[in-house]
Amino acid sequence: MSSAPPQPAPDFERIRADFPRARTAAYFDNASSHPLSVHSAEALHRYVEWLTHEVGEPWWPAWAATRDQAQQLFASLINADRDEIAFARSTVEAESNIINGMSEHLAGGNVVTNDLAFSAALYNYQMRQLDGLDVRVVRHRDWQLDVAAMEAAMNADTRLVSVAMVSNVNGFLADMRALSELAHARGALLYADIMQAAGAVPIDVRALGIDIAACSTFKWLMGVKGYGFLYVRADLQGTIVKPSQHSGVASFNYQPWTDSPDPDAADILFQPTTGPSRYEVSYPSYEGAICAQESLRYIHELGIDNIRAHASSLTDRLHAELPKLGYPSITPPDNDSPIVSFVASDPAAAMQKLRAAGVHVAMRFGNKMRIAPSVYNNHDDITRLLEALA
Ligand SMILES: Cc1ncc(COP(=O)(O)O)c(C=O)c1O
CATH class of the missing domain: 3.40.640.10 (Type I PLP-dependent aspartate aminotransferase-like (Major domain))
Incomplete structure (x- = not known):
């Protein structure tokens, strides 16, 4: 959509180091709340x-x-x-x-x-x-x-x-x-x-x-x-x-608010933003x-197209693997966003397995498991999720 030349692909493993949350969990709940980077935290x-x-x-x-x-x-x-x-x-x-x-x-x-x-x-x-x-x-x-x-x-x-x-x-x-x-x-x-x-x-x-x-x-x-x-x-x-x-301000056109009141103007002047x-x-x-x-x-530095390409490489795997494990998708496979949702036949059991493996997803609308990888997630995170649900 933009006519700017494509930005070079960043090193996503280096980006992972910018997000300490990546070290404590396989966190895929970015569509609920994204973790802060060390730069924002600083x-x-x-x-x-x-x-x-x-x-x-x-x-x-x-x-x-x-x-x-x-x-x-x-x-x-x-x-x-x-x-x-x-x-x-x-x-x-x-x-x-x-x-x-x-x-x-x-x-x-x-x-x-x-x-x-x-x-x-x-x-x-x-x-x-x-x-x-x-x-x-x-x-x-x-x-x-x-x-x-x-x-x-x-x-x-x-x-x-x-x-x-x-x-x-x-x-x-x-x-x-x-x-x-x-x-x-x-x-x-x-x-x-x-x-x-x-x-x-x-x-x-x-x-x-x-x-x-x-x-x-x-x-x-x-x-x-x-x-x-x-x-x-x-x-x-x-x-x-x-x-x-x-949204605006009021100012007073009389003493002692001003030393030089404007005789032709109102006592209180209102100025809209x-x-x-x-x-x-x-x-x-x-x-x-x-x-x-x-x-x-x-x-901006990473570039939205690079961010998209990275997330797609992760969501493509989820699209390919999760239905085989009994989680049919309610997101079309060619959809161009980093959020994918799957139906869980036993949502409580799925969440328990994921939690035990240190994997965070969202379970919404009863049984819709929403997985939303971001820039710091990698294929090891995906493997961890798939193994937990296997
Ligand atoms: C699509 C969408 N719109 C709006 C909101 C709420 O946004 P806010 O908390 O900024 O009102 C959310 C998530 O919480 C959302 O997913």
């Missing part, structure tokens, strides 16, 4: 040291620069402009704020989503349905987002199509280009929950036609909870997507921004 320690021993003026410039760089690095990761990125505290919260801010756009229309979206996002839409919004939740077909069924659910009143670009259920990578074309043809916008996509698969919001997107950083962006990013296409900011929380910061209230988590800055640099 940056965080430095911040804690500063907070503990040195906090004081001037504190603003240093950490504001960190926040700005994290947002810039994220913008380039998804091929957006820096002025299209706000910080967000959570994916679900950002989507909820965005829906609130689009109330005029959504009025009288419908939203099309699907059952591979994140459950808290669906709950959010369900609550709005109770308030009168027409919400259409399209069912998956064979655990895949069914573009034709999504199209059938859309009509001239569709205002928003909302999907998880990569599903947390089984890693299914949605055809965002097809969805944006369908949405845009009806005057609707495409929102992408990129929580399981950012850092894991290539994202080009321009090429894919994504209008709005959000994620936090504790999964494939290798950061912490409570910090993330919101992308809103420049021309939608303050027009179709209005801020849903008030502009640009993407209009969607931000107060400070971000600087702990989050510091980790994100480190890990985004790291991800």
